[in-house]
Amino acid sequence: MSNTQTKPILQKHLSTANDAGSENSVTLSVLQADITTLNVDAIVNAANSSLLGGGGVDGAIHRAAGPELLEYCRNLNGCATGEAKISPAFNLPSQYVIHTLGPVWHGGNDNEAALLASCYRNSLDLAVENDVSSIAFPAISTGVYGYPLEQATEVAIDTVEAYVQSCLENATNFSIREIIFCCFSATDAAVYKQLLELH
Numbered sequence: 001m002s003n004t005q006t007k008p009i010l011q012k013h014l015s016t017a018n019d020a021g022s023e024n025s026v027t028l029s030v031l032q033a034d035i036t037t038l039n040v041d042a043i044v045n046a047a048n049s050s051l052l053g054g055g056g057v058d059g060a061i062h063r064a065a066g067p068e069l070l071e072y073c074r075n076l077n078g079c080a081t082g083e084a085k086i087s088p089a090f091n092l093p094s095q096y097v098i099h100t101l102g103p104v105w106h107g108g109n110d111n112e113a114a115l116l117a118s119c120y121r122n123s124l125d126l127a128v129e130n131d132v133s134s135i136a137f138p139a140i141s142t143g144v145y146g147y148p149l150e151q152a153t154e155v156a157i158d159t160v161e162a163y164v165q166s167c168l169e170n171a172t173n174f175s176i177r178e179i180i181f182c183c184f185s186a187t188d189a190a191v192y193k194q195l196l197e198l199h
């Protein structure tokens with residue numbers, strides 16, 4: 001995050017002392033920014049099932065990464081809801097793009113929350129497998145896919161915090177040190193700030 005101009009709206013530190021007595025910690029941040037500008041190891045893309053680009057954050061990521069991203073994604077064979085795939089980030093300042101397919105909101109009784117939680121967990125699994133230290137998430141599913149922002153934010157924060165706590169306590173090779181919730185609008189950032197403070 002060294003070259004990023006944007007200041008976090010809120011930061012929260014999760015930490016656990018390990019058996020050796022040293023402390024591991026992970027910072028969760030809320031930022032209002034265009035995710036394509038962030039100088040982090042990995043940004044997450046709220047992609048569509050083809051992984052061949054679309055509107056919203058997906059379109060912005062493909063435009064900023066350049067046509068090589070589309071060429072690379074042609075070989076990823078799409079993505080199922082709740083799953084994630086990784087690619088290089090080409091012209092973006094980050095190293096990787098982790099593409100995940102969020103659920104479309106159908107009223108809340110169609111397994112949406114579990115699928116959205118899977119997006120966060122599977123993205124974090126890929127980040128750890130690739131030794132990523134800093135990662136930024138957009139508000140997956142809350143744009144065109146229609147997931148109500150507060151409910152999606154609860155899932156995002158719950159899932160990420162539980163994942164981090166479990167890894168800090170149990171995982172030997174946990175690379176992640178910073179997780180950013182990257183909100184495009186000030187309204188979205190205010191919701192993330194309020195809910196992260198309450199957790």
Ligand code: ADP
Binds near residue numbers: 138
């Ligand atoms: P989905 O189809 O998963 O709903 P969208 O791209 O429509 O995905 O929206 C997801 C979120 O990404 C929305 O909150 C939207 O405001 C946000 N968004 C759009 N462009 C950007 C961007 N450049 N950087 C960060 N967030 C963005």
